[in-house]
Amino acid sequence: MIAQRTIALGQTVHLDAGDFTLVSFANGSYRLRDDLTGDYQVMHHLQLALLLPPGQALATSDPIDTKPIDEVLDGLDDTKRAIIPYLQQLIDGTPADGGEPLPEFATHVSKTKRLDSTVLALSKAGFEVPLGTLKRRLAAFEKKGVSGLVDRREGRKEKAFARVPDDVQTALAKLIVSYEGKSTVTYTAIRAELKAALMDQFPDPADRPKTPSLSTVERLVKHMGGDQNPTIPAKRRETAALSPKRMHRPRQVFGPGDECQMDATELDILVRMPNGEIGRPHLTALVDKRTRGVVGLNLTEASPKAIDHAVLLANALVPRKLRPWAKDYDALGLPQMPWSKHLTKEQSTTFDSYRPYIFPSRILIDNGQDFRGTVFGAGCDRYGISLTQTPIHDPTAKAIVERFFLTVKTKFCQFVPGYTGGDVLKRGKDVAKGPLLTLAELSELLDRWTAIVWQNRRHEGLEDDYRENWSHSPNSMYAACVELTGHFVLAYQEEDFIALLPRDERTVQSDGIEMNGRMYDSPHLGPLRNRKRSDNSTPKVVVSYDPSDEHRIWLRSSDDAGWITCYWTKERGRSRPLAEAISLEAHRQTLETLTFSDEEADDMMVRFRNEAMTESTDRATAAALEQKKKNKEKTATETLANILTSDTDSSHDFANFAKLDIG
Known part of the structure; x- marks a missing residue:
């Protein structure tokens, strides 16, 4: 908000003709006295505004001092409004309660005692006001009256760079520009870079300005950087930089389709x-x-x-x-x-x-x-x-x-x-x-x-x-x-639509036209199916298709009577009752149950084969061992039978016992 500039009676204004003092004002005109000659002249306020040199800095009166007393009182809190009679009592002894004057507030009593008595009286009235605060309130009240009790800090805004040296501002501005096109950083890194830049620019510590605190750097970067603040994500800074800095001039259009x-x-x-x-x-x-x-x-x-x-x-x-x-x-x-x-x-x-x-x-x-x-x-x-x-x-x-x-x-x-x-x-x-x-x-x-x-x-x-x-x-x-x-339409026809579509060459097979892994067919393709040239080659037809529409394709009829629309055969099959519900349920079951892909199925088959081969080999080995054991038992039985049925006494024949290997 721009502060309002006012001039007051008794103020000196500097014009090209000399210095003049504002003496009085009436009917929209000022009466001015020449400070050099003492002569008077009357000047309209608009003429005075034109005669002031560009950039003339007039004294600005406090807007609070010009407000009516009731507006000033409405802006005070309860405590400030309550101490006004007590402040007046401190100045001239007027009783705060409107009764008889109190001896402790008489003018011959020392100011220190009167202040102490006022603090005690305010405390009894329910207002705790420290002595130091009361002294400041009294000084402001004596100087400006009720308006002096208004807190001037309320609504006061300090400029962003009021306490920052110009060298620091310049170094920080160069630093912010250097981050253009770079990755996002933190305020801590910016402050470290600023400190290093100041050290390089001012080698002598006595001449070097103090590096601002981290909170001050954050405040300054936000104010100076705007949408190019280095702490903002880099993509957002890049997008913001594309925004035009010129005045926006919209392109006006009149009717539909103009743009x-x-x-x-x-x-x-x-x-x-x-x-x-x-x-x-x-x-x-x-x-x-x-x-x-x-x-x-x-x-x-x-x-x-x-x-x-x-x-x-x-x-x-x-x-x-x-x-x-x-x-x-x-x-x-x-x-x-x-x-x-x-x-x-x-x-x-x-x-x-x-x-x-x-x-x-x-x-x-x-x-x-x-x-x-x-x-x-x-x-x-x-x-x-x-x-x-x-x-x-x-x-x-x-x-x-x-x-x-x-x-x-x-x-x-x-x-x-x-x-x-x-x-x-x-x-x-x-x-x-x-x-x-x-x-x-x-x-x-x-x-x-x-x-x-x-x-x-x-x-x-x-x-x-x-x-x-x-x-x-x-x-x-x-x-x-x-x-x-007057925006009237003349709608284009199917010929214009198909003419703008991409084209490709395909052969007409017995079951239709294959395109992108799908079969398309139409009853009107009869004369074009399975045709052969004299060299036994298959002629191709020009097919128009919509890349975003997988349901149909178009081709010219053989007699050039128009376009033949061929539909996706599988899509026609999906129109059967409950086909969509079955497909959705199959999709859900597949997600919730165990299934195998082709690769997993092949891996599973190899594992099954290896397990089967191992089991077959183990069974053959076990059968061979079993057969060998049976053969040994059979040989031992036959040898024992021969010994028992022999006529000669061969019980001491150790060679026969060697044949009785019964394990």
């Missing part, structure tokens, strides 16, 4: 990609500045390329067909867009007439390589769309689409299964467990949320000029613009 901002971001959601892996998809959005309406969206597995932006442009130019969730429009009572009355009867049954159709006359993009690709540029040239690149390192150039991404995170992502929290510290350990949406399902859900919620939600950027704290929705703003700006 559409396009950008991409990685969503904080884990989804199941078409290849079966789990990852975070990338969202590319095209948002209209005038209405805040979403012109087009596109979800991709990885960072988008120029061909992905061409697909988004196709989705933006060709209105999307009515979704299965179109009944929500009727359930919520949402009105149809004014542009739908210009559609033909056939178009009205295929186009989503509840959503604005905005042709992007100019698209604002950044300097990314994906936006400067030839495919995307050729698509824009085909339809007369201008591409404008934003200045380098200017994050505020596409503020509208950046705000859309923030709303998607807070109003959409955190309610979807697989939400990661947007930060490692906020991410749960079981995020990837449980049912996750596929990329196609997430795209359908986001499209539904955009059409129903975003387009009909009031936005702070669309303020109402006639009602306070009221805003418009993108749909209501678009409806207002249609009639007044």
Whole structure:
């Protein structure tokens, strides 16, 4: 707050004509007396203000002294208001209670005794005021009256550098600048660097200014560094440095499509990609500045390329067909867009007439390589769309689409299964467990949320000029613009949509067309199946596909009568009753029970084989030992029988006993 400058009667002002004393004031004019000649002149206060030299420092009177007495009393506490009569009693002996004068406060009594008596009287009245405090209150009261009791420290602000030498300020400023682009440090490190810088600059300790304390360094760095404070995370400092220092000059637009901002971001959601892996998809959005309406969206597995932006442009130019969730429009009572009355009867049954159709006359993009690709540029040239690149390192150039991404995170992502929290510290350990949406399902859900919620939600950027704290929705703003700006639509057809899609060559097999590990088929592929050339080679057909849509592909019919739409055969099989419930239950059972991958199954088979081989070898060895034992027993039995049946007396024949090896 800038202090108010005032002048008072009796003050001397220095003008070009000399020094003058303000004598009196009446009817807006001052009467001045020339200090040199003593002559008087009358001057209007506005003329006096013009004659004062630039930077004239007039004496500033204390604003408290100019306040009415009742306002000053209202600003005092109970104790200060209570001691006012006692202070007056100390000065002239006037009784504090309005009664008879007390002898102990007579003017001939010493001031010391009167002060002691006042402290005792205040204590009996319930106010404990120390003697030293009473002396200071008396001195201020004698000088300025009641206004002297006001504490001047209240509301007083000392300048940040009032007690810091200029050399210290300069050294600290250079130090803060040197941390640009470096990692984050602490105030302790900054103070140590400041101390070293002062020692290098002032080798003589007698001339060296004192290094400020740690708390003072912290206060000064916060004041001088601002958003470039070296203790702030480096990424935040880098982002803050990109903010333009010039005056903000917004680009005004008139009608829908005059400027559409396009950008991409990685969503904080884990989804199941078409290849079966789990990852975070990338969202590319095209948002209209005038209405805040979403012109087009596109979800991709990885960072988008120029061909992905061409697909988004196709989705933006060709209105999307009515979704299965179109009944929500009727359930919520949402009105149809004014542009739908210009559609033909056939178009009205295929186009989503509840959503604005905005042709992007100019698209604002950044300097990314994906936006400067030839495919995307050729698509824009085909339809007369201008591409404008934003200045380098200017994050505020596409503020509208950046705000859309923030709303998607807070109003959409955190309610979807697989939400990661947007930060490692906020991410749960079981995020990837449980049912996750596929990329196609997430795209359908986001499209539904955009059409129903975003387009009909009031936005702070669309303020109402006639009602306070009221805003418009993108749909209501678009409806207002249609009639007044002449923004009428001519919807593009399927031919324009497919023309912007990427293409590839494939062969038509007996069971359809294979693409990206999926089979697509249509009854209209009959004449194209299993064709052969004279050299026995298989001819290929040109297939158009949407990278973000795994359910269908397109190719020209053999008689060039139109496009043949081929659908994913497995997706058709999923439409059977309870198929989705069975898939979800199988997913849950797989997570909760023990299962083997192919590698684990092979390792298990090798272990089983080795165990089986070992058991087989052990059984064979045991059988061989058993057979050998049986053979020995049989030989011993036969030898004993021969001895017992022999006619000769061979009981002393030791050679026969050697054969009786019965172990």
